[in-house]
Amino acid sequence: MGTELGKYKLCVSARSTDKDILKKAQDGGIVTQLFKFALEEGIIDGAIVAGQGDEPWRPRPFIATTVEELMTTPGTRYNISPQVSWIKEATRSYGLDKVGIVGTPCQMQAVRKGQLYPVGLRDVDDKIALAIGIFCMENFPYQSIKQLVEDHAGMKLESVKKMDIGKGKFWVYGARGQVVQLPLKVTHKYEQPGCHVCLDYVSNLADVSTGSVGSPDGWSTVFVRTRKGDDIWSKAIGAGCFETKPIEQVKPGLEMVSKLANEKITKNQKTVEERAKFGVNKALRNPYIKP
Amino acid sequence: MAEKITVGHVHMSGCTGCLVSLADNAEGLLTILDKYADLVYGLTLADVRHIPKMDVALVEGSVCIQDKISVQEIKETREKAAVVVAVGGCACYGNITRFGRGGQPNQPQHESYLPVGDLIKVDVYIPGCAPCPQLIRNVCVMAYLLLKGTKDQQELAKKYLAPLMQLAERGTEACGCDLMYDVVNQGLCIGCGSCAAACPVRAITHEYGKPNVNREMCIKCGACYAQCPRSFFNFDVVTEFEAISDLIAGALK
Numbered sequence: 001m002g003t004e005l006g007k008y009k010l011c012v013s014a015r016s017t018d019k020d021i022l023k024k025a026q027d028g029g030i031v032t033q034l035f036k037f038a039l040e041e042g043i044i045d046g047a048i049v050a051g052q053g054d055e056p057w058r059p060r061p062f063i064a065t066t067v068e069e070l071m072t073t074p075g076t077r078y079n080i081s082p083q084v085s086w087i088k089e090a091t092r093s094y095g096l097d098k099v100g101i102v103g104t105p106c107q108m109q110a111v112r113k114g115q116l117y118p119v120g121l122r123d124v125d126d127k128i129a130l131a132i133g134i135f136c137m138e139n140f141p142y143q144s145i146k147q148l149v150e151d152h153a154g155m156k157l158e159s160v161k162k163m164d165i166g167k168g169k170f171w172v173y174g175a176r177g178q179v180v181q182l183p184l185k186v187t188h189k190y191e192q193p194g195c196h197v198c199l200d201y202v203s204n205l206a207d208v209s210t211g212s213v214g215s216p217d218g219w220s221t222v223f224v225r226t227r228k229g230d231d232i233w234s235k236a237i238g239a240g241c242f243e244t245k246p247i248e249q250v251k252p253g254l255e256m257v258s259k260l261a262n263e264k265i266t267k268n269q270k271t272v273e274e275r276a277k278f279g280v281n282k283a284l285r286n287p288y289i290k291p
Numbered sequence: 292m293a294e295k296i297t298v299g300h301v302h303m304s305g306c307t308g309c310l311v312s313l314a315d316n317a318e319g320l321l322t323i324l325d326k327y328a329d330l331v332y333g334l335t336l337a338d339v340r341h342i343p344k345m346d347v348a349l350v351e352g353s354v355c356i357q358d359k360i361s362v363q364e365i366k367e368t369r370e371k372a373a374v375v376v377a378v379g380g381c382a383c384y385g386n387i388t389r390f391g392r393g394g395q396p397n398q399p400q401h402e403s404y405l406p407v408g409d410l411i412k413v414d415v416y417i418p419g420c421a422p423c424p425q426l427i428r429n430v431c432v433m434a435y436l437l438l439k440g441t442k443d444q445q446e447l448a449k450k451y452l453a454p455l456m457q458l459a460e461r462g463t464e465a466c467g468c469d470l471m472y473d474v475v476n477q478g479l480c481i482g483c484g485s486c487a488a489a490c491p492v493r494a495i496t497h498e499y500g501k502p503n504v505n506r507e508m509c510i511k512c513g514a515c516y517a518q519c520p521r522s523f524f525n526f527d528v529v530t531e532f533e534a535i536s537d538l539i540a541g542a543l544k
């Protein structure tokens with residue numbers, strides 16, 4: 001295992017001790033539980049989460065400043081929520097001094113670039129109090145999800161209870177108990193193109209990052225990465241927010257996370273290289289080289 | 292403390308908002324002036340009439356080519372300064388002055404405003420309107436480390452400044468359209484929202500996760516593209532965000 005998992009101080013398998021959160025959460029309820037604790041303790045005064053948008057299963061960035069608001073947002077919506085778009089407004093219109101934000105690895109990259117190179121983010125850099133990253137293999141445009149659920153899985157979006165990607169399949173759970181699984185072969189072509197040059201699987205730049213991979217059903221794998229993350233995580237453990245198990249003692253464990261991370265990075269690195277000779281002596285842009 | 296670097300603020304056709312942004316660093320600015328930089332030129336700040344030799348020139352505003360003095364001063368700036376930094380949208384890209392077409396009282400014939408890079412070579416860009424105080428601060432600290440720091444610090448400063456130098460090489464035109472041309476059209480957009488957050492006039496919204504620019508509102512400041520993680524993303528620097536933030540905070544103590 002090398003750089004594919006990023007720097008971290010601690011890795012455990014964990015789940016929330018709050019039954020209500022576990023019922024609503026995608027996996028171990030790490031994101032919602034940690035934000036709830038941080039809100040209650042005054043570590044953050046609001047969190048940019050993915051709230052319900054205008055259409056079923058369409059997210060939109062939403063600033064939760066109370067636990068009640070936060071509790072409307074657990075669960076994964078597999079389509080784009082431009083989380084970072086509210087990062088300056090959070091400190092202005094909402095007047096937050098300590099901002100929480102959850103997002104995909106690329107959104108964590110955007111947050112950190114924004115702190116080091118704040119071109120249009122006045123007075124934001126020192127107000128990011130807790131950045132929680134989720135693992136991410138790929139994301140989808142809303143219309144892709146609509147097409148996958150309605151055309152391929154044959155379900156109405158509004159009657160879907162949960163969607164999940166895991167064990168090599170895209171799962172759609174209906175309100176009446178029906179379950180449809182699509183092979184990822186089918187979903188690949190619908191992915192957001194920008195994801196194909198993404199070189200981060202486990203939110204290497206978050207304070208705390210989490211995902212389902214590596215841990216048993218209902219549990220999450222958690223990386224604690226920064227000083228801030230470490231401080232908040234240990235306080236939350238002290239307050240009894242989480243049940244934890246050493247990652248070495250769960251199946252399939254860290255090796256599975258490493259394997260998927262390496263697969264993603266290798267595949268996308270290849271795409272980056274192919275873009276350099278995409279046309280006839282004409283390259284597509286490579287953001288990792290220059291603007 | 293080792294010797295200081297010399298810095299000047301060169302005021303072209305700008306609204307002084309960039310200077311105010313620099314000053315918005317408050318105690319941070321005082322620390323910079325106390326420990327790292329001597330201000331050797333500045334219209335309102337230092338009593339010097341002619342552009343002196345200096346390490347770093349912070350240029351604010353675009354250049355009116357009908358104004359002989361401005362043209363002469365910007366050329367002189369290039370001769371006298373080791374490093375020329377275009378501070379703010381007007382100096383980098385023309386920004387709001389792109390829409391100038393003369394007729395204003397006092398000098399109605401002043402109608403053509405060019406980004407600094409159209410007349411002289413510019414080394415570093417700090418886009419945005421107004422430019423962000425914290426980015427100006429970071430560039431000042433890095434410029435100091437580049438010129439006076441230890442070997443390791445010089446390496447870091449070089450890496451940090453590289454994308455801002457590449458932005459300067461990239462050209463003198465910016466627009467919200469860059470998000471289409473150079474990000475979405477290139478298959479790179481990830482729907483993160485940074486562009487919308489960065490836009491000073493709220494010209495950008497997201498439609499199904501992708502940026503939609505209200506082109507009538509765009510003032511051409513260049514903040515959106517420069518903020519986008521898919522314009523540049525330098526792993527070697529951003530991955531070290533914790534250590535670099537500590538370093539900058541430490542320097543300003």
Ligand SMILES: Cc1cc2nc3c(=O)[nH]c(=O)nc-3n(C[C@H](O)[C@H](O)[C@H](O)COP(=O)(O)OP(=O)(O)OC[C@H]3O[C@@H](n4cnc5c(N)ncnc54)[C@H](O)[C@@H]3O)c2cc1C
Binds near residue numbers: 025102137
């Ligand atoms: C596009 C996408 C792809 C993913 N791919 C993987 C993967 O390959 N492997 C893996 O292990 N995990 C993946 N995850 C993460 C996983 O699905 C869970 O989100 C994560 O484990 C957190 O679960 P939880 O129970 O701790 O959080 P919960 O308490 O359920 O909270 C989930 C949080 O995620 C936020 N959220 C929901 N949708 C989005 C979105 N579209 N963008 C940003 N934030 C959102 C919500 O606001 C909420 O705060 C992916 C998530 C997304 C959004």
Ligand code: SF4
Binds near residue numbers: 195200
């Ligand atoms: S795969 Fe990468 S670019 Fe795509 S949403 Fe996930 S983190 Fe972002």
Ligand code: SF4
Binds near residue numbers: 508
């Ligand atoms: S869209 Fe906004 S941020 Fe982008 S160049 Fe125009 S004014 Fe600046």
Ligand code: SF4
Binds near residue numbers: 475520521
């Ligand atoms: S800032 Fe994010 S949303 Fe905007 S163009 Fe760049 S990648 Fe797309």
